[in-house]
Amino acid sequence: MFSLSKLLFLILVIGAVWFGWRWYNRVGAVGRERLRERERRGAGKPASTTGGGSPQVTTEDMEKCPECGAYVAPRSAVACGRPACPYGR
Incomplete structure (x- = not known):
């Protein structure tokens, strides 16, 4: 039923999970x-903010x-790169 190899394997799996959890944390x-x-x-950097204190982000369509x-x-x-491109400033 219980053999030494199964017990060692179980201890190894539990140890791997334990150390993996510690590493993750x-x-x-x-x-x-x-x-x-x-x-x-x-x-410390000056930022344009709204009333809530978060930086103001502008968007463009x-x-x-x-x-x-x-x-x-x-x-x-x-x-x-096309000759009629309206954005060729």
């Missing part, structure tokens, strides 16, 4: 600490280029 703790450190370093059909952001678009 340690990696998570290091990641959380790095995130906190990054937030602390970023706190995409437009379809009439020449090539690709969707581009109009303010940051570059020419697609």
